[in-house]
Amino acid sequence: MSSPIPLTAFEDRLLAEVPDTDLAELLRSRGLPGRRTETWKWSDLRGALRDVREPSGAYASKAEAPITLEGATVLTLKNGVPQAPHGVEPKPIVKSGEKVGSTYVVEDGLVVSFYDQGRDAEDEIGAGEELSALAALRPLMSISVLPGFTHKIVLRRLSDGEGRHGDNVFVTVGEGARATLVETHEITGSPFVNSRTELELDAKSVCDRFIVQTAASEAVLVHSSVLRLDEAKDGETVKLNQMTLALGAQLARHETRLTHLGESEAKIDALYRLSDSLHTDITSHITFEGEDGVTDQLVKGIADGRSRGVFQGKFLVQRGAQRTDAKMAHHALLLSKGAQINAKPELEIYADDVECAHGNTAGALDPEALFYMRQRGVPEDEARSLLIDAFGGEVLERVKDEAVREQLAALFHGGAS
Amino acid sequence: MSQTTYKEGIDAKTVEQVEELGTYKHGFTTNIESVKAPKGLNEDTVRFISAKKEEPEWLLEWRLAAFERWKKMEEPTWANVSYPPIDYQDHYYYAEPKAGAKYESIDDVPEEILEDFKKLGIPLREAEVLLGVEGAGATPGDARTNQPKVAVDAVFDSVSVATTFKKELEKAGVIFMSISEAVREHPELVKKYLGSVVPVSDNFFATLNSAVFSDGTFVYVPKGVRCPMELSTYFRINEANTGQFERTLIVADEGAYVSYLEGCTAPMRDENQLHAAVVELVALDDAEIKYSTVQNWYPGDKDGKGGIYNFVTKRADCRGVRSKVSWTQVETGSAVTWKYPSCILRGDDSQGEFYSIAITNNHQQADTGTKMVHLGKNTRSRIISKGISAGKSDQTYRGLVSIHQKAEGARNFTQCDSLLIGSNCGAHTVPYVEDKSNTAILEHEATTSKLSEEQLFYAQSRGLDEEEAVALLVNGFCREVLQELPMEFAVEAQKLVQVSLEGSVG
Numbered sequence: 001m002s003s004p005i006p007l008t009a010f011e012d013r014l015l016a017e018v019p020d021t022d023l024a025e026l027l028r029s030r031g032l033p034g035r036r037t038e039t040w041k042w043s044d045l046r047g048a049l050r051d052v053r054e055p056s057g058a059y060a061s062k063a064e065a066p067i068t069l070e071g072a073t074v075l076t077l078k079n080g081v082p083q084a085p086h087g088v089e090p091k092p093i094v095k096s097g098e099k100v101g102s103t104y105v106v107e108d109g110l111v112v113s114f115y116d117q118g119r120d121a122e123d124e125i126g127a128g129e130e131l132s133a134l135a136a137l138r139p140l141m142s143i144s145v146l147p148g149f150t151h152k153i154v155l156r157r158l159s160d161g162e163g164r165h166g167d168n169v170f171v172t173v174g175e176g177a178r179a180t181l182v183e184t185h186e187i188t189g190s191p192f193v194n195s196r197t198e199l200e201l202d203a204k205s206v207c208d209r210f211i212v213q214t215a216a217s218e219a220v221l222v223h224s225s226v227l228r229l230d231e232a233k234d235g236e237t238v239k240l241n242q243m244t245l246a247l248g249a250q251l252a253r254h255e256t257r258l259t260h261l262g263e264s265e266a267k268i269d270a271l272y273r274l275s276d277s278l279h280t281d282i283t284s285h286i287t288f289e290g291e292d293g294v295t296d297q298l299v300k301g302i303a304d305g306r307s308r309g310v311f312q313g314k315f316l317v318q319r320g321a322q323r324t325d326a327k328m329a330h331h332a333l334l335l336s337k338g339a340q341i342n343a344k345p346e347l348e349i350y351a352d353d354v355e356c357a358h359g360n361t362a363g364a365l366d367p368e369a370l371f372y373m374r375q376r377g378v379p380e381d382e383a384r385s386l387l388i389d390a391f392g393g394e395v396l397e398r399v400k401d402e403a404v405r406e407q408l409a410a411l412f413h414g415g416a417s
Numbered sequence: 418m419s420q421t422t423y424k425e426g427i428d429a430k431t432v433e434q435v436e437e438l439g440t441y442k443h444g445f446t447t448n449i450e451s452v453k454a455p456k457g458l459n460e461d462t463v464r465f466i467s468a469k470k471e472e473p474e475w476l477l478e479w480r481l482a483a484f485e486r487w488k489k490m491e492e493p494t495w496a497n498v499s500y501p502p503i504d505y506q507d508h509y510y511y512a513e514p515k516a517g518a519k520y521e522s523i524d525d526v527p528e529e530i531l532e533d534f535k536k537l538g539i540p541l542r543e544a545e546v547l548l549g550v551e552g553a554g555a556t557p558g559d560a561r562t563n564q565p566k567v568a569v570d571a572v573f574d575s576v577s578v579a580t581t582f583k584k585e586l587e588k589a590g591v592i593f594m595s596i597s598e599a600v601r602e603h604p605e606l607v608k609k610y611l612g613s614v615v616p617v618s619d620n621f622f623a624t625l626n627s628a629v630f631s632d633g634t635f636v637y638v639p640k641g642v643r644c645p646m647e648l649s650t651y652f653r654i655n656e657a658n659t660g661q662f663e664r665t666l667i668v669a670d671e672g673a674y675v676s677y678l679e680g681c682t683a684p685m686r687d688e689n690q691l692h693a694a695v696v697e698l699v700a701l702d703d704a705e706i707k708y709s710t711v712q713n714w715y716p717g718d719k720d721g722k723g724g725i726y727n728f729v730t731k732r733a734d735c736r737g738v739r740s741k742v743s744w745t746q747v748e749t750g751s752a753v754t755w756k757y758p759s760c761i762l763r764g765d766d767s768q769g770e771f772y773s774i775a776i777t778n779n780h781q782q783a784d785t786g787t788k789m790v791h792l793g794k795n796t797r798s799r800i801i802s803k804g805i806s807a808g809k810s811d812q813t814y815r816g817l818v819s820i821h822q823k824a825e826g827a828r829n830f831t832q833c834d835s836l837l838i839g840s841n842c843g844a845h846t847v848p849y850v851e852d853k854s855n856t857a858i859l860e861h862e863a864t865t866s867k868l869s870e871e872q873l874f875y876a877q878s879r880g881l882d883e884e885e886a887v888a889l890l891v892n893g894f895c896r897e898v899l900q901e902l903p904m905e906f907a908v909e910a911q912k913l914v915q916v917s918l919e920g921s922v923g
Contacts (some may be wrong), residue, residue: 038495319840334855337822345852345861352837352867360861362852 010052014134023133025126030127036333036343038129040253042310042342043281048251053192056080056163060205063158063186066214069406072152072182073106075143079158079191080165082141101140109149110178115140118168124226124257132224132255135196140169146204152182157195159187159219166194173205175233179234180401182210187249189323190218201240201264203233208232208241210404211254214410215247217278221296222253224391231262231290244270245408248278248307260293270299270396273412274307281310288321288351295325300395301332302388303339313358314346321351328358333365333391335384351369389413421835425896451816460484463628466511470597470632473604481628489619490848497783497813497845498753500590502874507689510629510662537565555832588601589645589676592637596664599635600843608638614697614734614761622693622755623800626662630695633663636674638704646850647903649678669704671737676707676903690715693728702737702764707745709902711910721780724752731758735767743770744787747910749917752781757815759788762824769798772898773912776917777842778808786816789858791824800831803823803895804843807918813845820857827857836894838887838918867872888915 007015011031018024033039034046053262059078076083084090090102093113145151157167175178183197201207213221229238244254256268272280275402286295301309311330332341345358365387373383392412399405431657433701455462463484466478481558492503586593599607617627634650650665669675692714698706708731717724727750733742744758760769771787798818806812814833835844846863866888876886890898902910 003707021503031503145561208829264621322840332852334852338853339853339855341850342850343852343861344923345846345848345863347835347863347865349835349837349845349865350843353683354843354865354867356865358861358863359845360848360850364855408782 005031007031008046008050009025010049011241013052018134019120021120022122023130026125027130029308032333033128033130037128039283039312042308042312043251043253043279045131045220045222045251045253047205049192053162053164054062056159056165059158059160061158061160061188063156064156065156066184066186066411067154067182067210067404069152069154070403072154072180073110074154074156075112075141076156076158077141077167077169079160079163080138080167080193082167085112088117089348107151109146110151110153111115111142111144111146113137113142113144114246115142115409121339129224131194131222132196132226135166135168135194135224136198136246138166139197140168140170142170142172142174142248145174145177145179148175148176150178153181154182154184156184156186156318157193159185159191159193160189162190164194166196169260170198171394172200173202173207173303175202175206177202178206180208180210182212182404185211185213185216185221185223187214187216187219187221190220190250192220193222193223193327195223197223197289199240200228201230203230203238204236205230206239208401209243210399210408211242211246213244213246213249213252213254214308214411215282216249217253217276218247220251221249223255224314225254225256225258226241227256227258227266229258229260229264229266231264232292236365238264240264242264242266242268243396243408244272244282244397245411246270246272246274246282248274248280248413251279251281253281253283255281255283255285257287258295259287259289260295260324261288262290263292263294265294266293266296267398268297269311269395270301270397271390271408271412272299272301272309274302274309275304275310277306277308279310281307283310283312285314285316286326288315288317288324288326291321292323293321293326295327295329297328298398299330300392301341302335302391303332303341304335306336306338308340308342310339311360313326313343313344314348315358317347317354317356319350322353322411324351324354324356326354326356330358330360331360331391333388335365335388342370422509458507458508458510458629460688462510466629466631469511469721470600472597472600472914475614476600479612479617483591483624487616487621487624487628490618490624491620496755497847498755498782498784499581500753501911502781502862503691503726505625511631519624519790520850521871524571527761529871532627537724546738547621548801549672575749581682584654590639590642592635593645593648594635596630596633596635596666596902599666603635603637607635607666607667609826610666610697612697614699614732615695615730620730622728623695626664626693626695626730630662630664634667635665635693636675636677638669638675638835640670641672642670644675645675647676647678650681652821656786661692661694663694665694666699667697667706668699669701669740671701672703673701674705677709677905678903679708679710680713690724691726691728694730696729696731696758698731698733698742700733700735700737700740700742703739703741704737705741705743706733707743707903708733708758710744710746710748711746711906711913712754713744716750716779716781717752718806719779721752724748724781727751727754727756731756733758733760735760735762735764735769735793737767738764738793739764739766740764741768741770743772743901745772745903746774746785746897746914747898748773748783748785749913751783754781754783754785756785760798760826761790762798763792764796765793766795767793768796770901771800771802772901773796773802773897774805774914775803775812775814776914778803778917779808779810781808781810782811782812784813784815786814788817789819789828789829790817791820791827791854793824795826795828796824797828799829800833801897802833803898804833804844805837805838805891805894805918806844807838808836809841811843811845813847813888814863815847817849817851818859819849819851820854820859822853824854825856827854829857829859829861831861832892833861834896835862835863836891870906884915885919891915891918
């Protein structure tokens with residue numbers, strides 16, 4: 001590659017904390033990903049993080065959960081620090097005579113563990129994956145739904161201040177288990193948050209995952225998700241239904257890297273709504289490693305004011321991943337002059353017996369529909385609002401859980417501010 | 418035997434035919450003496466080329482400036498292609514057939530060259546055209562013959578050897594000549610437009626071309642003139658180790674129309690040959706340019722040895738209001754293709770179109786697509802790309818649709834379909850969409866699939882053999898693009914689709 005670039009003071013600072021590995025080498029030669037990084041060209045993280053940020057202090061704000069789930073176990077991270085579950089005694093995790101963490105049996109079949117250390121995610125270091133690898137170095141929080149159990153979990157990530165923090169969460173859903181996992185990003189102030197969720201779905205498991213990020217106009221957020229879906233067993237496939245609702249930040253990136261190891265089904269939907277000068281980047285990279293993987297992806301977005309919406313989707317069908325069935329769609333509305341949408345729906349296919357398709361559209365609200373409604377006496381604001389709700393509704397309708405769907409719809413509607 | 422694994426339903430005969438593939442029917446070499454520049458590339462090479470072509474000082478300066486820039490540039494690596502590093506000092510940058518380029522009439526053209534043209538068949542159909550030349554000389558507008566009217570400017574290695582139909586074109590006021598001639602005869606036009614669409618420092622390969630371009634075609638269609646015939650240039654790389662760097666410049670003045678056909682072949686050789694062309698199109702108010710390419714350069718043998726590196730920069734500037742440029746390409750050749758014919762839609766209500774069929778087989782690699790840059794109001798663009806991958810080849814559609822803030826009411830439709838034949842090839846789609854206008858409408862769709870076994874079965878049950886059935890289906894798959902080709906090309910392109918896929922099918 002080309003010669004190393006001069007690093008910013010913040011990059012120097014970060015490097016001082018990174019062990020001397022390939023990741024450090026990559027950061028040293030290229031800096032943080034930004035405009036010049038192919039996979040980040042529309043989300044200039046480097047540019048957004050020029051100033052040195054100190055590690056965040058203790059979380060001092062109060063936040064009301066944007067979404068609740070009846071009967072769920074609520075787990076909380078405050079400025080990246082996992083909070084011990086209420087009313088459960090920790091047991092030490094001992095390795096070679098040394099305590100390396102604590103474990104909590106929260107409920108029957110639900111185990112949460114905190115480890116003092118993360119890991120060197122060597123396998124994940126490529127250009128553009130630095131943030132995910134950086135987060136993997138952080139102390140690990142592990143959540144396990146044991147085989148055969150059904151659990152609902154709300155994982156709240158609360159952030160404030162103007163420093164920087166991150167987290168490293170590992171979720172496993174055991175064989176035949178069912179999990180509903182809601183992850184929130186509730187950010188006040190202007191921190192830089194680098195989150196990571198690794199999610200493993202074992203054979204025959206089902207997981208409904210919701211990621212909800214409320215608006216945070218001054219914050220910088222990167223949330224990387226690394227997902228692995230096991231192959232089918234006894235004729236039963238793993239099913240993942242993921243839905244992201246993102247309401248923007250100074251810069252926000254929600255990145256999903258998913259691997260279909262074999263026959264499995266995934267929905268990787270997202271809905272974003274942006275106003276003012278907010279930014280949101282929905283990036284997904286779906287790899288079909290084995291045969292018979294199915295992904296159905298619907299992403300929709302609305303950009304108002306001077307906001308910028310980014311969608312990057314990629315399907316990688318590896319050699320031999322026959323009978324892959326993959327659909328990707330991204331549709332965006334631009335509501336004002338000055339708003340922008342950038343999209344890159346990508347296919348990389350090395351197997352011939354596959355059905356892969358993507359569609360991408362961008363445009364304004366349908367003037368004819370608006371005209372029709374106004375003709376019927378609906379005021380323009382209301383008509384626009386109705387059309388926008390209908391536009392987003394197509395994604396929301398795919399959420400099966402009614403209570404969750406209604407809360408998401410309300411958040412989406414409220415995102416109009 | 419074959420390492421290739423095919424799906425069920427593909428019989429051993431097909432696999433055998435795959436093995437046999439790599440016979441390239443244009444792989445002959447004509448032995449005519451040629452004058453070459455010394456091997457390698459330095460300032461002297463640039464001066465040599467310029468002197469050889471008796472160029473004016475300004476053009477030499479232009480070339481030298483480009484060469485200075487090029488020395489500081491890095492070869493691009495972002496495309497999804499891989500090839501061993503190119504030693505730019507190991508190429509000849511100029512070769513001309515020694516017989517010279519001063520043919521007054523077709524009779525003066527050496528027999529070998531004529532023979533060569535005869536062997537080519539696609540897309541020139543030289544016999545008819547050359548017959549046509551004689552007829553045209555005597556009775557211009559000889560419309561009653563069945564011969565298609567195509568004016569040909571042939572580029573044989575680096576020098577244009579024959580220009581036909583010149584008189585009739587002159588009558589219409591159309592300038593159609595080699596770019597070297599144009600530099601001498603119409604310096605003001607060349608100076609005005611050369612490099613105005615693809616600037617000297619545009620990209621690594623275009624800059625290299627600017628420094629060492631050998632010859633090419635110049636077309637100027639004056640105001641309000643509808644060019645009376647299809648214009649055609651025939652490119653062919655003959656000399657071993659010769660890079661071919663042609664430069665094409667087409668200007669359609671206000672209200673003018675021209676349709677231009679470009680066909681390319683090259684002889685079979687073991688080593689890779691470099692081809693870095695630049696094509697610039699300028700369409701002024703209400704002008705229309707239709708540019709069609711059938712590219713059938715030598716793709717290398719079945720093991721991926723040899724073949725042309727085709728690194729081409731093609732760009733159109735729709736400068737005028739209501740101007741229109743349409744690119745149509747059938748890409749079946751070259752070992753490596755790196756090519757993105759683009760349109761800058763500057764004029765209000767201007768239109769750009771890109772229709773492409775790309776077929777890769779054996780070890781071919783193609784990274785091709787288009788850029789549609791919408792600057793003017795109510796600009797429209799349409800992209801239809803059909804990619805067919807077979808053998809061990811890899812193919813990428815890479816495209817950009819960019820709508821600037823001032824491009825109110827802009828409209829784009831993009832469709833990219835890929836077809837995979839066999840389990841060892843790859844088909845990729847990398848579209849970039851950038852929309853900064855809230856009144857634009859953009860639509861993009863892409864699919865990747867294989868040939869339908871049901872359709873194949875149906876066609877075979879009607880008596881077609883497997884190969885014919887596949888050709889029929891692939892032609893159906895490409896239909897939307899084939900129908901955009903001028904009549905003269907359409908039939909041959911269909912045949913070419915069939916030939917390119919010979920034996921690779923399933």
